Amino acid sequence: MPALTAFPVMTYKSQYLQTLAARGYIHQLTDAEAIDQRAMKPGLMAYVGFDLTGPSLHVGHLMSIMMLRRLQQHGGKPIALMGGGTTKVGDPSGKDTARQLLDxxxxxxxxxxxxxxxxxxxxxxxxxTGAIMLDNAEWLDQLKYIEFLRDYGRHFSVNRMLTMDSVRLRLEREQPLSFLEFNYMVLQAYDFVELHRRYGCVMQMGGSDQWGNIIQGVDLGRRVLGAELYGLTTPLITNADGSKMGKTAAGAVWLNADMLPDWDYWQFWRNVDDRDVGKFLRLFTDMPDDEITRLEALEGADINSAKVALANAATALCRGEDAARTAEETARATFAEGGAGGSLPQAALAFPAPLVDALVATGLAASKGEARRKIGEKAVRVDGEVVADAAHMIAGPAKLSLGRKRHALVVST
Known part of the structure; x- marks a missing residue:
């Protein structure tokens, strides 16, 4: 078994680990000193795996993506491994039920x-230092089951696998765990072996919930190839109030623009808790440390300028400079000048239209029931005026507001 280093406090020599530590990315490493020594040489190759369970990743995946970005910025070679093969199995980590299997x-x-x-x-x-995108279906789809069990299955202890959080927590809650899912950690470990064999990759990175799976890959590489492989995990990022970062009342904060409008993505960052501004600037932007220090020291109403800086920088990275600029201009027109910014979410309706339908069409409410409830709570405004009647009809194009931070436009079909 490799030596384990949890919550490291050592002083790193490599600029890569210095940056990761200073910006808050490091949770655990398999061998901090060995990784640090390797990172001092050019060409450190590391990967993160991403299952393809949906058409977009969400901000919960940003930590791992930014880890790959930091690696490339410091002279390493990142691998983004798409789970075309493992998606057919489903990662049980953090899940109470099996994932829906896709074709x-x-x-x-x-x-x-x-x-x-x-x-x-x-x-x-x-x-x-050019990044590589690979798909583990390239090798997993070609496996011959009996040969695979003989050559690799013998290196895994079922006793040990049962202690892994992804398995143990499901069993403790008496939730079903299929034999298919039980194999996931074996296949993930095998990915690491194949990436080392084919490309010379020496490190796997991921969230803290992947620690057990990563350790299995490090161990398998040593047993099968005699290779010295490493693992590094990031901490679970929570908001200042203790809630899980990236979860909102409206649902996941998607990275793809066709899943979440640029305005809503910008607003997510603009609306973070004051206490999270500095942390999120370090984790999710390339802003220099001295500027972050200046911004997070702002107090009172001035902290809003730091939030705008965070929203602009994070949105520019994910959606582009134009998207960030347009969103900021829309926010200024909507809030500071009382107008209706052009990049707000829109829905086209035939007027007159029920307000309840408009709230659902614009995404301000997930259902008509929720829309009626919000209207009853006097949380809905039409062109700035509170509406408390769930039967209210909208006569023409209007700006809808839910609370102080969510806005949308309804236009004519």
Whole structure:
């Protein structure tokens, strides 16, 4: 077994680990000193795996994407591993039930959609530090089951697998765990072996919930190839109030623009808790440390300028400079000048239209029931005026507001 280093406090020599530590990315490492020594040499190759369960990743995946970005910025070579193979199995980590299994066509469509986001954060080219996007279906789809069990299954202890959080927590809650899902950690470990064999990759990175799976890969590489492999995990990021970062009342904060409008993405960052501004600037932007220190020291109403800076920087990374600029201009027109910014979410309706329908069409409410409830709570405004009648009809184009922070436009069909 590799030596384990949890919550490291050592002083790193490599600029890569210095940056990760200073910005809050490091939770655990398998061998901090060895990783630090390796990171001092050019060309450190590391990967993160992403299952293709949907057409977009969400902000919960940003930590891992930013880890790959930091690696490339410090002379390493990042691998974004698409889980075309493992998606057919389903990662049980953090889940009470089995994931819905997708067919090959759905997985391929999700992969094509997700790739667009990675091209925002990473540089894909043939240079020594150019990122690589791979799909583990390339080797997993070709496995011969009996041979695989003979060559690799014998290196896994079922006793030990049962202690892994992804399995143990499901069993403790008496939730079903299929044999298919039980194999997930074996396949993930095998991914690490294949990436080292084919490309020379020496490190796997991921969230803290992947620690057990990563350790299995490090151990399998040592047993099968005699390779010295490493693992590094990031902490679970929570908001200042203790809630899980990236979860909102409206649902997940998607990275793809066709899943979440640029305005809503910008607003997510603009509305973070005052106490989270500095942390999120370090984790999710490239802003220099001295500027972050200045911004997080602002107090009172001045902290809003730091939130705008965070929203602009985070949105520019994921959606582009134009999206960030337009969102900021829309916010200024909507809030400071009392207008209706052009990049607000819109829905086209035939007027007169029920306000309840308009709230659902614009995404301000998930259902008519929720819309009626919000109206009854006097949380809905039409063109700035509170409406408390659930039967209210909208006569023409209008700006709808839910609370102080969510807005949308209804226009004529």
């Amino acid at each position: 090959d066509a759905a997985i391929a469509a999700n992969k094509a959609s997700i790739r667009r986001v990675f091209e925002r954060f990473l540089r894909f080219d043939d240079s020594p």
